[in-house]
Amino acid sequence: MVPEALEALRVAINSHVPERIASCFTDDYVAERPLKPHEGFIGSDHVAANWRKILAGLPDLQAEILRHAQNGDELWSEWEMRGTAPTGATVVLRGPVVLTTRDGRIAWARFYPDPVTMNGPTHTTVSRVLDAPADRIFAVLRDPRRHPELDATGFLRRAETLDPIGAVGDTFVMAMHNDEQGDYRIENHVVTFTENRVIGWAPGRPSQRADGHRFTWTLTPTDDGRTEVTHTYDWAAVTHPAKVPRLPLVSAAQLEASVGQLATMVA
Numbered sequence: 666m667v668p669e670a671l672e673a674l675r676v677a678i679n680s681h682v683p684e685r686i687a688s689c690f691t692d693d694y695v696a697e698r699p700l701k702p703h704e705g706f707i708g709s710d711h712v713a714a715n716w717r718k719i720l721a722g723l724p725d726l727q728a729e730i731l732r733h734a735q736n737g738d739e740l741w742s743e744w745e746m747r748g749t750a751p752t753g754a755t756v757v758l759r760g761p762v763v764l765t766t767r768d769g770r771i772a773w774a775r776f777y778p779d780p781v782t783m784n785g786p787t788h789t790t791v792s793r794v795l796d797a798p799a800d801r802i803f804a805v806l807r808d809p810r811r812h813p814e815l816d817a818t819g820f821l822r823r824a825e826t827l828d829p830i831g832a833v834g835d836t837f838v839m840a841m842h843n844d845e846q847g848d849y850r851i852e853n854h855v856v857t858f859t860e861n862r863v864i865g866w867a868p869g870r871p872s873q874r875a876d877g878h879r880f881t882w883t884l885t886p887t888d889d890g891r892t893e894v895t896h897t898y899d900w901a902a903v904t905h906p907a908k909v910p911r912l913p914l915v916s917a918a919q920l921e922a923s924v925g926q927l928a929t930m931v932a
Contacts, residue, residue: 668735670766671742678728678746681720687713691772698776704905715907722910723748723756738765744778750910757781758906780909787901789913791920792893797931799884799892803861805930806882809837809853814930817922818915819843825850830866833858838871857881865897877903878914894927896920 667675670689677686690709698704706715720726726748733742746758760778764771795802805811809824826837835855842848853866854875865881878900885893898920900912 667730667733668740670764670769670771671730671733671740674771675728675730678716678726681724681726683713683716683720686716689771691767691770694771695773696776697774700777700779701904718907719910722750722907725749738767740764740766746778746906748910750912752910756910778906779904780906788897788899789915789917789920790895790897791917791924792895793921793924793928794887794891794893795924795928795931796891797928798890799861799886801931802884802892802894802927803864805927806864807831809839811930812839815923815926817919817926822848830855830858830864837866876905876908877901894924896924 674686674689677689680686687709690712692709693707694709694712696706696711723746726746728744728746731743731745733740735741741761741763743761744759748756750756757780758778759781762774762776762778764774766772805815807830809826809828809830813821813823820841820843822840822842824837825840828837830837833855835858837853837855839851839853840848841851850871851868852871853868855864855866856875856879857863857865861884863881863883865879867875867877867879869875878898879902881897881899883895883897885895887893898913898915900914903909903912
């Protein structure tokens with residue numbers, strides 16, 4: 666027989682009501698994600714907020730408890746959650762959850778479920794030959810102040826970091842805006858840098874680890890003095906259950922438009 670706290674949580678998840686899910690947890694609930702410590706939190710209010718995001722991307726999500734064991738107030742369980750992303754793709758989350766209860770509600774949990782790797786792309790790449798030398802193109806890409814001109818998503822507003830990118834490990838902050846989040850800031854972590862050849866960064870919230878997205882620009886000079894520009898967006902490292910259904914965040918058409926705007930900027 667499934668323990669009452671686990672069954673109550675399963676039923677609440679399948680109700681698709683974030684407040685009902687949050688009611689399964691104590692007010693001082695402590696959530697841990699051992700493989701991603703920065704995603705841990707304290708408080709049942711965060712539970713409701715997290716599930717609003719998850720259900721926005723997987724509105725038909727259904728949860729199933731595959732196995733369970735109990736030792737006093739400590740419960741071990743294996744879960745599978747399955748839903749349909751806005752793209753029509755099926756998203757499956759699977760893994761163990763270890764938790765303790767207090768007065769019938771969940772007081773602490775270590776949450777391990779992550780998306781099951783399915784067949785499908787985890788990156789998009791576009792290329793175009795531009796009528797400009799690599800050094801001129803690279804000068805634009807390394808300057809955060811020029812990035813709003815490159816943006817084809819409409820999210821970038823302005824650079825808050827004015828110095829040019831100079832090496833792997835540098836960070837630069839951009840002011841952003843979209844209809845869902847309003848105004849916010851992104852801190853980009855430079856993960857690859859070779860002068861006039863390759864530059865790439867991984868965005869994340871300020872003072873937090875990058876969230877798994879990576880944007881890379883590769884410049885290959887041609888024999889006639891022009892440059893082949895390859896722009897790659899990679900989301901393979903994104904595993905947060907609330908974020909997976911929204912992938913990819915940037916379309917191939919937007920990447921192509923960004924390269925087109927770069928062509929205009931260096932003409």
